[in-house]
Amino acid sequence: MKIPLNQEEQQVLDEVRRFFAQEITPELLEESHHLEYIYGGEEGRKFVQKFAPKGWLTPCWPKEYGGLETSEMLMYAIRNEMAYHRVPIHFAGAHMAGPSILRYGTEEMKKEYLPRLATGEIEFALGYSEPAAGSDLMALEMHAADKGDHFLVNGQKTFNTHAHVADYHWLAVRTNLEGPKHKGISILIVDLKNTPGITVRPMITMAGTRTNEVFYDNVKVPRRNLVGEVNSGFKYIMAALDFERMFPWGHYKKYFEEILAYTKTATRNGKPLAKDPLIRQKLAEHATELEVIHHLYFNLAHLLDNGKIPNYQASMEKNFLSEFEQRLSNTAMEILGPMGQLKTGSKHAVLEGFPEWLYRWTIIETIYGGSAEIQRNIMAQRGLGLPRA
Amino acid sequence: MSYELGVEQKMLKESARDFFSKEMNSALIRELEEDEKGYSPKIWKKMAKIGWMGLNVPEEYDGAAATFADLAAILEEMGHAGYAGPFFSTVVLGSSLLLKGGSEAQKEALLPKLAQGNHLLTLAYAGQAEPIAAADLPLQATAKEDGYVLNGVSLFVPFAHVADTIICAARIGSSAEEVSLFLVPKGTAGVAVQELQTMAADKQCEVVFDQVRLSRENLLGTAGSGWPVLQAVLREAAVAKCAEMVGGARKVLKLTVDYAKKREQFGRPIGSFQAIQHHCADMLTYLDTSALITHATCVQLAAGIPCDKQVSMCKSWVSEANRRLVGLGHQVMGGFGFMEEADLQIYYRRAKAAEQAYGDVARHREIVAAELGL
Ligand SMILES: Cc1cc2nc3c(=O)[nH]c(=O)nc-3n(C[C@H](O)[C@H](O)[C@H](O)COP(=O)(O)OP(=O)(O)OC[C@H]3O[C@@H](n4cnc5c(N)ncnc54)[C@H](O)[C@@H]3O)c2cc1C
Numbered sequence: 001m002k003i004p005l006n007q008e009e010q011q012v013l014d015e016v017r018r019f020f021a022q023e024i025t026p027e028l029l030e031e032s033h034h035l036e037y038i039y040g041g042e043e044g045r046k047f048v049q050k051f052a053p054k055g056w057l058t059p060c061w062p063k064e065y066g067g068l069e070t071s072e073m074l075m076y077a078i079r080n081e082m083a084y085h086r087v088p089i090h091f092a093g094a095h096m097a098g099p100s101i102l103r104y105g106t107e108e109m110k111k112e113y114l115p116r117l118a119t120g121e122i123e124f125a126l127g128y129s130e131p132a133a134g135s136d137l138m139a140l141e142m143h144a145a146d147k148g149d150h151f152l153v154n155g156q157k158t159f160n161t162h163a164h165v166a167d168y169h170w171l172a173v174r175t176n177l178e179g180p181k182h183k184g185i186s187i188l189i190v191d192l193k194n195t196p197g198i199t200v201r202p203m204i205t206m207a208g209t210r211t212n213e214v215f216y217d218n219v220k221v222p223r224r225n226l227v228g229e230v231n232s233g234f235k236y237i238m239a240a241l242d243f244e245r246m247f248p249w250g251h252y253k254k255y256f257e258e259i260l261a262y263t264k265t266a267t268r269n270g271k272p273l274a275k276d277p278l279i280r281q282k283l284a285e286h287a288t289e290l291e292v293i294h295h296l297y298f299n300l301a302h303l304l305d306n307g308k309i310p311n312y313q314a315s316m317e318k319n320f321l322s323e324f325e326q327r328l329s330n331t332a333m334e335i336l337g338p339m340g341q342l343k344t345g346s347k348h349a350v351l352e353g354f355p356e357w358l359y360r361w362t363i364i365e366t367i368y369g370g371s372a373e374i375q376r377n378i379m380a381q382r383g384l385g386l387p388r389a
Numbered sequence: 390m391s392y393e394l395g396v397e398q399k400m401l402k403e404s405a406r407d408f409f410s411k412e413m414n415s416a417l418i419r420e421l422e423e424d425e426k427g428y429s430p431k432i433w434k435k436m437a438k439i440g441w442m443g444l445n446v447p448e449e450y451d452g453a454a455a456t457f458a459d460l461a462a463i464l465e466e467m468g469h470a471g472y473a474g475p476f477f478s479t480v481v482l483g484s485s486l487l488l489k490g491g492s493e494a495q496k497e498a499l500l501p502k503l504a505q506g507n508h509l510l511t512l513a514y515a516g517q518a519e520p521i522a523a524a525d526l527p528l529q530a531t532a533k534e535d536g537y538v539l540n541g542v543s544l545f546v547p548f549a550h551v552a553d554t555i556i557c558a559a560r561i562g563s564s565a566e567e568v569s570l571f572l573v574p575k576g577t578a579g580v581a582v583q584e585l586q587t588m589a590a591d592k593q594c595e596v597v598f599d600q601v602r603l604s605r606e607n608l609l610g611t612a613g614s615g616w617p618v619l620q621a622v623l624r625e626a627a628v629a630k631c632a633e634m635v636g637g638a639r640k641v642l643k644l645t646v647d648y649a650k651k652r653e654q655f656g657r658p659i660g661s662f663q664a665i666q667h668h669c670a671d672m673l674t675y676l677d678t679s680a681l682i683t684h685a686t687c688v689q690l691a692a693g694i695p696c697d698k699q700v701s702m703c704k705s706w707v708s709e710a711n712r713r714l715v716g717l718g719h720q721v722m723g724g725f726g727f728m729e730e731a732d733l734q735i736y737y738r739r740a741k742a743a744e745q746a747y748g749d750v751a752r753h754r755e756i757v758a759a760e761l762g763l
Contacts, residue, residue, distance in 0.1 A: 001685060001699065004391060260761060274763040277755075284754035287761055288702040295392075295681035302392040316674050373663075379673050380666030384646050387661040 001294055004302070009074040012059070016078050019051055020085045032088050036209040036361065037251070039088040040123040040165025047087060048120035057094050058118045061102065065110060066118025076246070076301040084250025092162050093117045093124035097170040100187075100240040104228035113168075113189070125162035125192065126244075127171040127214065128237060130155070135374050137172070137237065138181040142216060144173035144188060151175070151188060151226070153219040159368070163200045163212040166192055170240075171221075176231050185233035189225045196220075207361040244369050245314040246300050247321050249293050252328060255358065256286055258351050259332050273335065282331050289324050296320055312383030315375035322365035323372065329359045392681065394462065397455075402462040408439070409470030415732050418471040426551055427592035428474030436476070437506020446484055450500035456691040457625060461632035461683070468636030471735055473591065475509045475548035481629045482547075482622060483510025486556050490570055490610040490618035499554070513543035513557040513573075513596045514619060519748050523616055524563035528598055530571075532561060536604040539571065539579075542597050545746075549582045549594035556609060557596070558619050565616040570609035577601060589742035624700045627747040628690060631683040631707040634743050638676045638714050641736045645672060645718040648725070659721070668717045675710035675717075682706055698760035705753035708744035715740045 005013060024047070031043040039048065048057065053066075060075045061067025068074075083089045091098075098117045101109055116122045133140040142155030153173060163169065169190040176184030192198060197219035203211050228236055260283060263273040273279055296317040303310045332355045333340040344353030366372040380386045394402065412432050421427055436442065444460050446452020460480070467476065484503055487496055487510075502508035514520065516527030528541040539559050549555055553575050561567040573580060579601035585593050610618070646669055649660030659665050686703040689696040715737045719726045726733040744750065 260763070264762065280758035280763050281751060281754045283761060283763060284701075284705070284757035287698075287757055288706050288754070291699070291702045292678045292682055292706060295685055296678065299392045299681060306393075312673070313677070316677060320674060320678065373667070376667040376670035377663065379670035380660075383673050384642075384669050386646065386649060386666050386669060387658055389657075389661045389663065 001291060003073065003077045003298060005071070005073055005077060009070055009077075012056070012068075012070070012074060013077050013081065016051070016056055016081055020081065020087070023047065023050060024085055024087060029086055032086055034209075035088070035165070036090075036207065037083075037086070037088055038090040038162050038165065039092075039094075039120070040162055041088070044088040045120065052094075052118060052120035055118070057091070057120055058098065061098075061114070061118060065102070065114035072301040072304040073298065076248075076298060080248040080250040080297065082250070083248035084254050086251060086254065089248055089251070090162075091123065092126045092166065092170065093122060093168070094120070096126060096240050096244045097124045097168075097189075099243050100236050101227065103239065104236055108224070109189075109227070122167040123162060123165065124168045124170045124189075125160050125166035125212075126240075127157045127160050127163070127169045127190075129157060129159045131158055135371055138185070138234065140172055140174060140185065142171070142173045143177075144175050144186065144221070146175060146230075147220075149223050151221045151223065153188070153190075153216045153221055155216055157214040157216075159203065159211045160200075160214050161211040163192065163214050164202065164210065168192055169198075169214070172233055172237055175233075182234040183231055185237070186230050187227040187233040187236050188221050189227060190219070190221050205364070207357060207364070209361075241370060242309065242311060242314050245318040245375075246297070246310070247318055247369075249290070249297060249321050252321070252325055253290055255332070255354065256283075256290060256328060258354070259283070259328075259335065262351060263335060268337075279335055282335075286324075286328055286331060289320075289327075293317070293321050293324060312379045315370070315378040316383075318369060319366070319372050319375045319379075322362070325358070325362040325365050329355070329362045333359055392684065394684070395458070398459055398462040401455075401459055402466060404439075405463045405466035406469070408435075409466055409472060413470040413472055415471075418473065418732075418735055421473045422590035427548065427590075428551075433474060433506060440504075441476070442480055442484075442506045443500075443504025444480065446488070446500050446504045450496060451504045452484075452500065457628075458684075458687040458691040461629060461687045464629050464632040465636035465639075468633030468638075469640045470636075471640070471732070471739075475511070475551060477626075477629065477633075478511035478547040478552065479503060479509050481626055482512040483554075483556065485622045485625055486510075486512060486570065486609065486618065489621055490614065492610055495572065495609065508554065509548065509552045510554050510556060511547055511549050511552040512622070513546040513549065513555050514623075515543060515545050516541075517544060519752055521752070522563075523560055523565045523568050526558055526560045526568065528557055528559035530559035530561050530569060533602075536602060536607070537569075537571070539573075539598040539601040539603060542595060544585070544595055545593045546582075546596045547594070548592050549596050550584050550592065555580070555582075555596060557598070558615050559598075561613075566613050568615040568619065569612050570615040570618060571603055571607045572609055573601070573603065573607065577603070587742065589738040591739070591742055623747055624697065625690060627704040627753070628683065628686050628700055630743050630746050631679070631703050632687065634707050634711040634740065635676070635680050635683050637736050637739060637743075638672075638679055638711050641715050641718045641733060642669075642672050642676050644733055645669065645721050648722050652723075652725075665721055668721050672714045672717050675714040679707040679710045698757055701748070701753035701756040701760070704748060705750045705757065708750050708753075711740050712744055 028043040028047050031041045035041050055068035059068045059070040060072045094117045130140050144151040144153045169192050171188045175186040197217045199215040200212050266273045300310045339350050340355045342349040440453050443452035444455045448454045520526050530537045555573045579599045581597040583595045652659050682703050
């Protein structure tokens with residue numbers, strides 16, 4: 001199904017596609033995969049900084065901050081194209097913190113960060129989760145004491161994924177110990193590379209990827225790094241999370257195509273896999289689910305382009321996609337049989353070892369960025385007006 | 390393509406919703422399920438007066454020349470309201486067959502009457518299963534000097550018992566080029582119509598053809614041209630069913646959420662229980678995804694873009710999603726939803742009938758698989 005773009009925007013997308021066809025190197029793909037598609041690695045930075053100055057990373061931003069003032073639709077289309085090509089796709093800066101700065105930041109802050117985010121020069125790490133604050137983000141405890149011209153920050157974060165490659169921390173801290181929990185949270189921007197007192201330690205996942213725990217020990221953060229109003233951070237987090245939840249899905253379209261191509265060439269017990277009725281039904285089902293995801297995803301852009309802010313719809317897209325990824329990964333393992341367990345680099349590995357990796361990786365997709373249960377709460381309460389417990 | 394309905398579709402939809410909220414109600418739905426005709430001629434006349442029968446008929450035959458997407462907007466409201474009657478058979482099947490396959494003279498003779506609501510049509514093509522190839526068509530035609538003789542039993546023919554003309558697909562041999570469509574007027578000798586007793590009480594009929602003699606004038610269009618016309622109409626019918634299902638699903642979600650907000654257990658509304666909320670969230674997902682894919686497919690059909698794969702994705706997804714949605718509705722409504730007096734049970738039965746109409750989930754997935762090159 002075609003993406004609804006105007007002619008000019010379609011030309012930009014075509015140009016992006018041509019660029020990707022020419023510029024993607026094996027080294028980039030290897031690093032990108034190794035970093036589970038987050039931005040910030042060396043190869044990724046080289047690649048992105050070649051095209052981001054054209055405005056392609058943030059096309060819907062105002063021109064003065066490095067955008068092209070196009071529709072969100074184009075931005076969604078390009079992001080999905082990036083996912084399809086398996087280049088870095090998770091930009092905590094350009095696509096999560098950036099839109100929040102655009103909306104809530106001071107002019108000075110916008111000028112300081114947005115142009116550099118748009119060109120890919122800098123990357124952020126999202127600093128929300130803590131040992132005692134996962135789904136219940138309001139419970140976060142990292143303390144930032146107000147010292148007038150600066151905040152003094154102490155405490156611990158967990159699962160801060162980009163922290164080892166990023167330049168800045170988009171840090172949620174507690175600035176008010178009294179009153180309702182959600183009214184005591186603020187957002188600070190912290191220079192991760194040049195600030196004393198910060199320790200970043202790796203946490204390795206079952207997919208072999210890295211996330212981090214981050215410790216703050218009497219860290220001084222200048223007051224001008226406060227985003228928006230003090231104690232209003234929860235609102236900004238919620239907005240940024242809505243942006244985070246608009247998940248591109250091209251990666252899984254590509255994977256589906258690879259599985260499809262495999263079944264057309266491989267045989268089992270002398271018969272082509274593509275003729276197995278169970279496999280035909282399953283793949284047709286997944287093709288249909290991908291079509292549904294296409295509409296869920298681009299409808300979000302449509303809502304934004306029409307001045308609406310998606311809320312329950314973003315949750316719906318996130319859930320539908322992430323649950324689909326798990327179904328698709330399982331189907332691939334079923335189709336491949338024992339070959340599916342072979343890892344990248346192993347003798348006999350099929351589809352470059354992706355199947356077993358995705359089978360491990362997709363487990364987290366229904367948990368991070370707000371778990372599937374939390375998304376269903378949002379759909380029921382925001383979407384259908386059902387009462388809170 | 391935009392994700393928004395066009396201005397005209399919005400207006401059509403609103404007026405249809407208005408119309409049905411005045412004309413249809415739970416008691417009437419039940420009454421019509423028991424009724425011999427299975428529809429209300431009074432409502433039919435009013436619908437004709439608004440011009441809905443001629444919606445997809447070109448202006449030269451007194452129609453409104455609307456698009457398929459406009460038609461779908463009304464069908465969605467019919468599904469929502471639980472409308473029952475020969476609209477689908479006459480308009481989605483009948484007039485589309487005439488338009489795609491009929492000769493100029495046939496169009497001139499039938500379409501104006503149809504557009505005014507004075508001529509009911511239907512289509513007989515299936516036997517005990519949805520025909521996949523021409524050889525599966527249950528009706529056999531034998532060519533004679535002065536015309537044809539038809540034999541066979543067609544099943545699940547909607548509203549055949551009241552149709553003024555049954556259009557049937559019959560085959561002379563077993564290849565697609567040997568399929569013709571025939572116009573069979575009411576009262577033709579050798580045609581026997583009998584209503585089947587179905588789960589959705591939706592007036593699907595058996596039509597028996599016993600040595601039915603038809604002249605060449607009864608051919609819709611030309612001999613041997615029937616298969617592609619039939620396929621094109623069945624594709625539209627599949628998507629039209631999806632539009633009905635989307636309407637039904639919307640209604641079921643509303644019934645369910647309203648109930649979950651009112652019904653109290655353990656001293657609070659059941660809608661505040663998370664298990665219930667998650668069922669409702671899943672229902673919302675089934676509804677929104679069905680509406681999105683149906684809208685996109687309607688737009689493609691309306692634009693005349695070839696879209697076989699898209700149609701089959703749409704029909705398989707919406708059928709499955711709608712069935713799951715109604716099932717969850719039952720779970721939320723507990724014992725009350727199981728009662729005859731709860732409207733939910735009407736939608737439960739109709740969801741299954743819609744799922745099976747014009748190709749079930751497995752059938753459409755098989756089409757998608759073939760389109761994927763498997
Ligand atoms: C690989 C990875 C990368 C991550 N990246 C980042 C990052 O960059 N920055 C960052 O800040 N965080 C990040 N996270 C953290 C992530 O957002 C959290 O893991 C997630 O929000 C869930 O929190 P939790 O793991 O503490 O699980 P919990 O909150 O303890 O949840 C456990 C279970 O309880 C359920 N549950 C909890 N509350 C409710 C409720 N109200 N209703 C119903 N069920 C409920 C959950 O759905 C889940 O099933 C990352 C996590 C991982 C694993």
